[in-house]
Amino acid sequence: xxxxxxLVKLSQTPKSTVLYYIKEGLLPEPLKDKxxxxxxxxxxxxxxxxxxxxxxNFNASISQIKQLFTHPDFDWQNPYESLISLIxxxxxxxxxxxxxxxxxxxxxxxxxxxxxxxxxxxxxxxxGIFTAxxxxxxxxxxxxxxxxxEMVKTYLQTAKKLAEQEVNLTLSALKESEQKDEKLKHLFDxxxxxxxYILNMQTLNIYQRESST
Numbered sequence: 342x343x344x345x346x347x348l349v350k351l352s353q354t355p356k357s358t359v360l361y362y363i364k365e366g367l368l369p370e371p372l373k374d375k376x377x378x379x380x381x382x383x384x385x386x387x388x389x390x391x392x393x394x395x396x397x398n399f400n401a402s403i404s405q406i407k408q409l410f411t412h413p414d415f416d417w418q419n420p421y422e423s424l425i426s427l428i429x430x431x432x433x434x435x436x437x438x439x440x441x442x443x444x445x446x447x448x449x450x451x452x453x454x455x456x457x458x459x460x461x462x463x464x465x466x467x468x469g470i471f472t473a474x475x476x477x478x479x480x481x482x483x484x485x486x487x488x489x490x491e492m493v494k495t496y497l498q499t500a501k502k503l504a505e506q507e508v509n510l511t512l513s514a515l516k517e518s519e520q521k522d523e524k525l526k527h528l529f530d531x532x533x534x535x536x537x538y539i540l541n542m543q544t545l546n547i548y549q550r551e552s553s554t
Contacts, residue, residue, distance in 0.1 A: 342372060342380035342381065342382065342383065343380065343381045343382075343383055343385070343386075344379075344380065344381070345359070345371075345379060345381065348381045348385055348386065348389075351386050352385070352386045352389040352390065354389045354393075359381075359385075359389070362389070362392065365403055365407055366407055366410070366411065367388070367392060367403070367406060367407060367410055368381075368385050368388055368389070369381075369382050369384075369385070384417060384418070387420070388417070388420070391420045391421070392406055394526075394529075395409075395424075395431060398529065398533045398534070399431045399432070399533075401431050405430060405431055406431075408430050409423075409424070409427055409430045409431060412427055412430065414426060414427060415427060418522075419521065419522040420522065421522045421523075421525040421526045421529065422521055422522050422525050424525075424529070425525060429467045429468070432467065432474070437472065437473045437476075438470050438471060438472055439471045439472070439473075439475070439476050440471070441455055441456075441471065444471060444475075444476060444479060447476075448479060448480070448483045450483070455479075458479070458482070461494075461497065462497055462500075462501065463478075463482060463493065463497060464478060464479060503536075507528070507531065507532065511524065511525070511528045514527075
C-alpha cells in the first residue's frame, strides 16, 4: 500500500488528478486506516500509466476510459490484454453515427460502392456502425483523384501485409513470455507510435529533399 505522496511521485501524477480519477471511479477507493490517513493500492501506479497511455495514444475521454474500466470483461491486472478485445469502447463509443444511406447521399456514392470499400478494408465500421471517423476517412477518399486513389489502395495492401507480420510476431512473443500484458503494450507502441513515425517521416524527408532542389 502507498501513501498519497508516494503514489504521486511514483506515477508522476498530480494529487488533484488522482483524487479526480478516484471520484470518477477510474481508481479504487483508498484504504482509510485512520482519520486523514489513506493508503492506496499499488496497482494504481499501473492504472495511472494506462490512463495516460489511452489519453495520449487514443485521445480517449474520461467517460470512455470509465466505460472501459467498468466493463465486466476488463481485467485490472492485464489492462492491455483487455484493451485488445474492448478496443471498440475507446475507438468509437462517443462518435456521432451515420447510416450508409446518409453517407452515400453526402458523397454521391452508390451503396454498392460504399460496401466495396468496407469489403476491401478501406473503411472499417465497428459492428456495422459508421462513426465520425469513417465519415472523415470517406471524405478524404472521395477527394482523391485516380492516381491518389491508386496510392490509397497501395496503402491498404501494404497495411494488410504488415498486419499479418505484426500479429504473427506478437503471437509468437506471447507464447514465449509470461509478461503477456507488457508484450501487448509493446505491440500498441509499435502500431501507434513507431510505425506512423517511420512511415510519415520518410515521406516528409523525401518531400523536403525534392522541394529544395
